[in-house]
Amino acid sequence: MAPQPDLPEPAHPEVDSMLSRKFGREVANYFSGSPLNRVSFLRGNHEFISKALTHPTTSFLLFNNLSPLAKDNTTLAYATHAEVKPLIGENPFAKTEEQMIKDYNSAVTLPLVLFLGLDERKKGGFQHGIYSGSPYFAVDVTPRGTVVKEANGVIEAMKAKGLQFIESRMHMTLNAPEAAIYAQARALIDWNARNPFCAGCGQPTLSVNAGTKRVCPPTDYASLPTPQGAITVLDTPRERAACATRTGISNLCFPRTDPTVIMAVVSHDGQRVLLGRSKRWPANWYSTLAGFCEPAESVEEAVRREVWEESGVLLGRVVIHSTQPWPYPANLMIGAIGQALPDGEEIHLEHDPELEDAKWVGIDEIKTALRIGTSGLGDPPGPEYIEGGLRLPPKTAVANQLLQAVVGGFLETPKI
Template sequence: MPGQPDLPDPAHADVDSMLSRKFGREVANYFSGSPLNRVSFLRADHGFISKAITHPSTSFLLLNDLAPLTSDPSHLAYANHDDVRKLIGNNPFEKTEQEMISAYNSSITLPLVLFLGLDETKKDGFEHGIYSGTPFFAIDVTPKGSVEKEAQSVIEEMKKRGLAFAEGRLNMTLNAPEAAIFAQARALTDWNARNPFCGGCGQPTLSINAGTKRVCPPTDIASLPTVQGGATTTEATPRQREACVTRKGISNLSFPRTDPTVIMAVVSHDGKRVLLGRQKRWPPHWYSTLAGFCEPAESVEEAVRREVWEESGVLLGRVVIHSTQPWPYPANLMIGAIGQALPDGEKIHLEHDPELEDAKWVEIDEIEEALRVGTSGLGEAAGSEYKEGGLRLPPATAIANQLLRAVVGGFLDAGETSKI
């Protein structure tokens, strides 16, 4: 079993600034810190995207049923253009977006191709104006629809090379930079797979903007049966699709969603204990910080207070944001916070929301010891110094771990420099 990967480096950690002196350096969590410049404004640039997809240096991350292609548990593996040509063709972006929409055919399965960004540290000859670097794309090679045979062929070829698609719910053994690349690719692939139909009219949608938008085309050239005058006919020319609300107003687009989620380390009013909870499905002695989804028209601070009260009955006063973590299962942004209980609000009761099996206040020194010897991924063994029956906590790749380290590290200490 590989060891836990390093976390991404904080941005500009070596640069002195007023904010870093006041609040400490930025905290970077696992799944963040991508080495790629997304250059998102170039996704709709037909000249750029067409040149990038066919360049000899371009790297393609393949996902089969959301599992990434890997060379080992710590490293992704990449295909080149020749490897995927049989699936995506020479240039899937040969047509402009408007031409793709006009030629839309709902009976043809187009492989999903996502532009992820440029690795500007690698100068392999690709240039577009002032931008240069190695282009990175992701391709959904899940066998399905009219390209099932081609996709299966690509998968088998990768397996012949000794590569593997890393299956499982979590891929948290990847090195930090590639974990961030995978997180972006997985979240976008999953979103496209979950949105094959328009939310406005229910008709099939088309992926555009290099995989980051979906459109409801006004016409369809598929040979689909339609009813005219009581008789079924097959149209050979593009037919007008049913009216759709997305074709009115500002835009005819559907964008990827990200669901904000709060996760919080809750300290007692005297700062000497931390509130932890556990779910029934977790292994024995395993606890973590509380978490929950933000609701519409609710601030992050309000969501933290509400979720803590609903799950544990504890009432919070001051709430501060610590750091955030992308969580691509399927598309969450974990907003890490630290909250402090009110002096008369520390009583625990689980009668509101039955989500937790247990919740308890834990002394700081017990948490500190558990962070030292009792962390691991779910289902994995703790450190060699762990004694059975001791507290178990999430690994460093989880933002819950980082929040608890901030608490035991003295973020509550008075002074000019914060340790958050």
């Protein structure tokens, strides 16, 4: 069974507050709790970014086809500026954003370099005004376009050091701080990779703001392709077709986060929990129900709708419990606990064929499964597991935390 890492500590757990006394201790889920201060307001400050890029304490997390560089399944590996310089150059942020847009040439591949933040736990290193800490960047070293040779060179250099780009589900075995860093980097690299063309006009886009924004430049030094596909570099840039994203703020230019609801549904008497399973899952493996929020829908409405569509069960009160960032590709899992109506507990799977099975499970059986039957989706259960028993997601999944809350007395306290 793969190791299950500890979860991140919630913010300021030692501080007493009225909110903590009323609602209980904050729950921090896996992939949250990053040690980095993102200082997002400095991403467009190229003086700051340039200094951070070349500082001796700076770490670069490399991704090849979204697989991170790692020492093994539990530990990420980081490169230095000297090691990524053959691919990204001395300083890809030497020009201002305005100059980068003005000099845009769509025929040239610019390696993606993301600023992740400052690790303020590390003292005595990088300093910029009142902001200090060790800088972290992510670099997409996937061989593509005009930098295939350079990217392959960096990849081979890392492999020569005994490092590897892990393609398996190692993300669920990283320690909590590294998992959060990985999640941020992967989500942003994936978003950039998915959006090389403008959603407003279809023309190629340029990554700016240290990897957190894509713009549709008004001009291009690359010619339009000939019928044979040939492209030449022009002496003066050509005007590109008009695009609505250039005339105002547009959500087409920024990374997206898709809200998803995931819910532990308890029976009206509080003694059973509704679980469901997909036909793709291993035998006896169940989880809480989940689904995407739709436009103009509250979280509570989404929970009630998804539960009814998938299981036929009708819910009354719904309470938000905790949330979990999920970088596959860019979801925010909104964990909730809902309670069935007295006459709404009958299960019907005829509405939406998404589930293979759904059933009510007693609290005691849930407690036992949480103790001996949890594992990752592709991993075997623990040594105490009895074949045929209920299997549940690991503690790194918000579904597990929702079930822990239900069996741990969440319903018996004033918090609901």
